[in-house]
Amino acid sequence: MTIFKQSPFANDAYTIGWICALPVEFAAARGMMDEDHGEPQTPPAGADSNSYFLGSMGKFKIVVACLPLHQPGSPPAVAAAKEMLFTFPKIRIGLLVGIGAGIPDIDNELDIRLGDVVVGSSPQSGGVIVYDFGKIRDGSFESLSVLNRPPKSLGTALGKLQALHESRENMVPHYVEEMLVKHPVMRKNYTHPGQSSDRLFQANYRHVSGPRNCNKCEASQIVEREPRPDEDPVIHYGTIASGSMVVRDAAIRDELRDRHGAICLEMEAAGLMNNFPCVVVRGISDYGDSHKNDRWQRFAAAAAAGCAKELMQQIQINALDGEPAAKDLVYQGQFRV
Template sequence: MSSLQTRSHGDYTVGWICALPTEMAAAQGMLDEHHAVLPPRTQDNNNYAFGRIGDHNVVVACLPLGVMGTISAAIVANQMLSTFTRLRFGLMVGIGGGVPSEEHDIRLGDVVVSKPTGSYGGVIQYDFGKTVQEGKFTRMGSLNRPPDVLLTALANLEAKHMMEGHELAKYLREMMEKYPMNAQFTHPGIQYDSLYKAEYDHPSGQVTCEKCEGTQLVDREPRPSVDPFIHYGLIASGDQVMRHGATRNRLRGELKVLCFEMEAAGLMDCFPCLVIRGVCDYADSHKNKRWQRYAAATAAAYAKNLLNIIPGNQVTGTRTAIEATEENKSNSRDKHDDQNLHQHNHFSGNFNTSGGKAFYGGTYNSGGGPMSF
């Protein structure tokens, strides 16, 4: 440990958050160098790992063991920001449930990256809303999008991958060379990648899919290699595990999401960040843990690929995550005040045009008391 470099809290510009120890192990496996541990500030209960990727000093934190969900993620993020006040952005990196479709041929081990789409910032909190007439569920609110420094890097990286291919396999190989004991982070084999029809549920009481009916498998074209594909789009986040194929497909139709996970919705409005998920199952009743380590590794490899194309001075030259969050909150308050003003400055009543002469019978509310007409 004495040979490790020691940095100060203010030297760290990237916060990397994981939900599971498997994901944190993959994150540490991607570090180009490790740094000595720094003590957290008062009332920060996180336990950190420190290091460098490319030009960036990275601090890594994991959610408390067995305590997952959006609230836990928000607490970890806020405590991280209280200790590392010079962070510019965050990465939420780990595993998720893929949502395959004809348009998006998602396979186990692939990577899904949050991308702003339509009115959504990249992540949808699909279980937050209200139930209205006829039992219809209406989703409420929208979450912030990632900062521009990440979105411009995403555009560059996606274009680079189109022309040259990605470097995920290289980073995975380098991790295995540094940590040969991590054999469980390798590809499990395509024979274990089975997608069943959405309406076919896993047999009750069976741990594996050995007794699942082969006739219920979805027929898919073989890929030329086992290297992961990368998909960009909306990620659905909520506090419940998605493991039902029919519900997965229904929400896919409603929201056009590519992946389900359980933490990102707790981060987007308190920590400007990007969400990167390795697909470890298909969010259906056939899900198991066989692909979790490899999926965690592919997500971490993509995060490393992304950081390696962002110049260090571009990150240090941007506002801090705390400053960006405060500005977002201020803009949100201003928008809310404008909406309230619009609601208060309105007429109530009916125009009467009888006899060809128009007059208004009612009141005008200017916010300072009604005026009668």
């Protein structure tokens, strides 16, 4: 039974916008909230097609918006952000939180595993680059573009988070467990699937047709990696490559890594970074190759939401006051489109 619950706070009390593309990401965001505020006090206008959930994490009131079902990708994400800023005009910063594909680089000791988290952050690119899938197939990457940097308050918080993790473990396992205790029904699907189901195949070995679970794929083609001592997600900071199509090709994946330093692939950030002052947080659910399946999606979504929650703890409340309203930035054209 669903009970309608309306937020006790006016729409303009919310200052952080959190965007998800998939229902499993929306569920993880909702599960991570410290307080559940329910639906917006003032319903969105008819033209606003987002699903919303309102809540709080620590000192911040947060709007979570989910893209319309089966419409992932950059244009729907940009539309969702713009609609959200109309309905919640005091939002100052945003987070794009969900799943993505990891690009390991074992030879160079970049050991990204399923369930790890990548945060878009790079001194050269602001953390996200856009690539054109068609151009990649032609062997040309000339259309790559660099996007806006995350807003200052988030940039400062990212620095603080990295510094903290020099001296202590990240809080992701703690926040995921807290979510599972609070929402026991999620335990079945949102727990770590186990290291034995994290299989990275050699880049030149293609998936054997049949079940998506790789049961017919050759175990001898699995890249050998040292088991980790625990199942705790590791947070990586680096360049996220954003494109218009799902990558299921290890050659394209590795090309983006080798030529542009990308460590993660996703589909929503292109466009959004130039239309919304935000940072991108991706839980790794596959390796962007022909073996890609959905097995890790829920845990990866939970890990990303946990990382976003820890990031938010590092934002000073007065730093947010110093940020202009995102709506003003976007609609005054201060963002490059």
